[in-house]
Amino acid sequence: MARPRTPLLSRDRIVTTALALIDTEGLEGLSTRRLATELSVSGPSLYNHFATKDDLLDAVVDTVMGEVDLGMFEGQEAPEWRTALRDWARSYRAALAAHPNIVPVLAQGPGRRPNALRLADAVFGCLVDAGWPRGQATRIGALMRYFITGSALGSFAAGFPEDAQVYAAEYPHLGEAHLLAEHRRSIDEGAFETGLEALLDGLELRYRRIVGATH
Template identity: 50%
Template sequence: MGRPSVPILSKQRIRDTALEIIDRDGLSGLSMRKLAVALGVQAASLYSHVATKEELLHAVANDLAEQVDVSGFAGDDWRAALATWARSYRAVLAAHPNFVPFLAYGPSRREASLRMADAVHGGLVRAGWPPRYATMIGASTKYLVVGAAISSFSRGFEDDVRVYWDRYPNLSQAHKLRQYADEIDRDSFELALSTFLDGLVELHAAVAVSAAGAP
């Protein structure tokens, strides 16, 4: 049999190609027409696999959520579980920063995202955190991760030292930051994460005592 004249489509291929376009052109740069061209098909062919662009974006978000490691929440060490989740989550999002704004508003009805949220919340509650605290910890961790993934502080500086002469004497070395951006971004995230987790350890002890003594 000869090769098919129209490329064979699959939902996974559609999602992967959509993410490639978003990585390159941003969320606003994705259209069903552009996606069809990239896949070598007519736009109408896509709609037998995905009903709308919004549905497609949620499907891509599910794929990314599946890559995040929440396995630690099945164990007893909630601090280690949070650390693993946060680092894994940041790594996934940092690989696709253009997609982060779509993920910033919560899991919606996305199956994989809800499973992730359920694992985190359940693990924290089993570790003794009251449900309200478990919810806030999950949200706070996400704020930290999303903020770290969506932009680079160090890359925001100019590498021309003349920009900082005279007017900004305390930034006299800022022109060097860009060349160390990956290292600074990683270490800054680790500093924020470790400080956050250390504070939670103290809070957990206080909340656990209070909860144990409550009627």
């Protein structure tokens, strides 16, 4: 039997192509017609794998969540919570930074997505095992997600016009703001690291006050 000219459809192939479309064209670039064209198939054939566009988006988001390293939470010995959170936050941000256009969907919460729920379970379990009260652990998990997803939504440095004249007359403290865009990566990554350490420092103090008092 001759091999088909077009590779057979699979969920993985559809998800990979959909993610590539979102990466290059944004969420608005994803449609059944556009996706079918990219895959060289008919639109209705996609519904054999995903009943709705929302189902497909869930799978795409969960694929991105699968890129986040959770190895720091695994092993027989309970990890040191601060180190584990730091390593996880960096991996989480790296995954989102690679696919920033998907962040608005991801920010809605884990839903029924297996990788997203596995991530939430690992973070919560690490905190509870370290002695954090369950309510505090829930809030910390939410806080970290707000911080990480927020940092991936856009670039602070790239948001400033590169025209020095914009700032010259009325904004005397922004005399070098036109230079920020060319240092976008170092500024944005530096801001994330500064914020991450500040959060962890604050949580460390809270941990000593709440958990340390009971030991």
